[in-house]
Amino acid sequence: MRAAVLRYRVMAYVTGVVLMVLCFVGIPLQVAGYPAVAHYVGVVHGILYIIYLLCAWQLARMLRLAAKPTLIMLLAGTVPIMTFIVERWVTRRFINPALDGGSGQAQPAARVVR
Amino acid sequence: MENAGPARAAAASPPAPDGPVWRFLIQPRWLGWHLLMVVSFWGMLWLGDWQFHRALAGNGLSWAYTFEWPLFAGFAVVFWAKTIRDEFRIRRGEMPDPRQAAAEAERLPAGVTGSVQARAVQAGPGPAGEEEDEELSAYNAYLARLNAEVKDHGRWHGLR
Numbered sequence A: 001m002r003a004a005v006l007r008y009r010v011m012a013y014v015t016g017v018v019l020m021v022l023c024f025v026g027i028p029l030q031v032a033g034y035p036a037v038a039h040y041v042g043v044v045h046g047i048l049y050i051i052y053l054l055c056a057w058q059l060a061r062m063l064r065l066a067a068k069p070t071l072i073m074l075l076a077g078t079v080p081i082m083t084f085i086v087e088r089w090v091t092r093r094f095i096n097p098a099l100d101g102g103s104g105q106a107q108p109a110a111r112v113v114r
Numbered sequence B: 001m002e003n004a005g006p007a008r009a010a011a012a013s014p015p016a017p018d019g020p021v022w023r024f025l026i027q028p029r030w031l032g033w034h035l036l037m038v039v040s041f042w043g044m045l046w047l048g049d050w051q052f053h054r055a056l057a058g059n060g061l062s063w064a065y066t067f068e069w070p071l072f073a074g075f076a077v078v079f080w081a082k083t084i085r086d087e088f089r090i091r092r093g094e095m096p097d098p099r100q101a102a103a104e105a106e107r108l109p110a111g112v113t114g115s116v117q118a119r120a121v122q123a124g125p126g127p128a129g130e131e132e133d134e135e136l137s138a139y140n141a142y143l144a145r146l147n148a149e150v151k152d153h154g155r156w157h158g159l160r
Helices: A002-031 A036-062 A067-078 A082-104 A107-111 B005-011 B021-026 B028-056 B062-091 B098-107 B110-123 B130-151
Strands: none
Touching: A002 A036, A002 A067, A002 A082, A036 A067, A036 A082, A036 B062, A067 A082, A067 B062, A082 B130, B021 B028, B021 B062, B028 B062
């Protein structure tokens, strides 16, 4: 569980940073006539986004999220800045409660599942 | 694992559907989802095809996207299938409904959490056999989540 959270968090930040570089550096440069940055960063983001999808999906399944929060989590990787906001939201609303539940509750809870 | 003790009865109370379970699939809401699914699936395949032609035309970078779009299309199908499978489980009472849980957590005033916690504690060392532990602990974690949600409910109200 913690490993999945870490993977998701790392990928959320990496993907988010690369996407911001793409949108706020690459695209203006492309408009200005230097398309190289946007092209290569675009491909990098594409690959990172696939990894992000897998990590986010795995975590969403572990947390047993409903379809809507899962979809928000997955699509966040395509909207600039959204990964950071969504990561905070998911942490506060789903990850922290689940981690608390894994350690603080009745004894059987700590042993199995998460 | 037919009856998981008092916990299950209190947790999952899906509205008893009339007729077979699969009926929900033809509700307007779900039909909308299916439509979105089909459109996005074919849309992504079409984008992949478009990138493929661009790649053939000499745009080397398009090769990456040629493989990426079909991958996303496949992912959409997996997402859709799993969502439907979960929905079947929820409606059969094999799984707590996460949306319902969230809604309940919002509706409950702060005082009510006490009873929810008490139930979790009761369920913990109860007569549950070894094989029920997994489900029980999942349920306990779930209760804890509800509890925590009620506690810091409010701050992120707009974001859900």
